[in-house]
Amino acid sequence: MAYMIQVDFKMNGPFGDEMADAFSDLAKSINEEEGFVWKIWTENAETNEAGGIYLFESKESAEKYLDMHRKRLEGFGIPEVNGKIFGINTKLTEINKGPIKS
Amino acid sequence: MAYMIQVDFKMNGPFGDEMADAFSDLAKSINEEEGFVWKIWTENAETNEAGGIYLFESKESAEKYLDMHRKRLEGFGIPEVNGKIFGINTKLTEINKGPIKS
Numbered sequence: 001m002a003y004m005i006q007v008d009f010k011m012n013g014p015f016g017d018e019m020a021d022a023f024s025d026l027a028k029s030i031n032e033e034e035g036f037v038w039k040i041w042t043e044n045a046e047t048n049e050a051g052g053i054y055l056f057e058s059k060e061s062a063e064k065y066l067d068m069h070r071k072r073l074e075g076f077g078i079p080e081v082n083g084k085i086f087g088i089n090t091k092l093t094e095i096n097k098g099p100i101k102s
Numbered sequence: 103m104a105y106m107i108q109v110d111f112k113m114n115g116p117f118g119d120e121m122a123d124a125f126s127d128l129a130k131s132i133n134e135e136e137g138f139v140w141k142i143w144t145e146n147a148e149t150n151e152a153g154g155i156y157l158f159e160s161k162e163s164a165e166k167y168l169d170m171h172r173k174r175l176e177g178f179g180i181p182e183v184n185g186k187i188f189g190i191n192t193k194l195t196e197i198n199k200g201p202i203k204s
Contacts, residue, residue: 006108020193027197040200042188053155086144091122095129098142099201
């Protein structure tokens with residue numbers, strides 16, 4: 001069963017194209033993570049926040065990734081991370097065309 | 103340009119099929135909201151939390167929806183809502199197969 005991760009944290013940039021250049025190798029590596037389906041990279045240059053919305057194939061793979069990602073962000077100098085894992089209500093999500101098929 | 107909303111809040115259920123029965127009419131109405139593209143309905147019966155991840159066509163439509171939704175949740179007896187709007191880093195999201203096409 002698929003699970004979501006939502007992550008956000010304070011970051012003073014880079015955003016936009018500069019962020020894409022800085023993190024494209026990291027993005028490619030995320031495609032190789034166990035159970036990974038997709039990620040939407042989020043950013044807000046006005047509030048100095050960034051993060052991601054992820055779909056994983058299972059709760060276990062989502063938990064494993066979030067643990068690793070928290071440590072990675074701490075290594076980037078970002079100790080405070082809002083990170084939550086959620087199950088998905090499939091019936092309601094199907095009504096609203098949510099892209100949860102892997 | 104597309105924008106995400108992430109929303110979560112404390113809720114003592116219902117979850118699962120019972121949640122789907124309770125909110126299917128609400129879900130149908132969300133399809134009619136201005137600028138709405140999709141919603142993934144999130145739930146966690148262990149932590150008594152629920153919420154949603156949304157894609158909207160513009161920042162303005164996302165802001166308008168989140169304002170309305172906060173008031174609706176307050177009407178449901180849920181005064182404290184974590185709600186954030188984010189832009190999307192398109193280049194990184196494309197690498198990670200994020201479903202942001204409307």
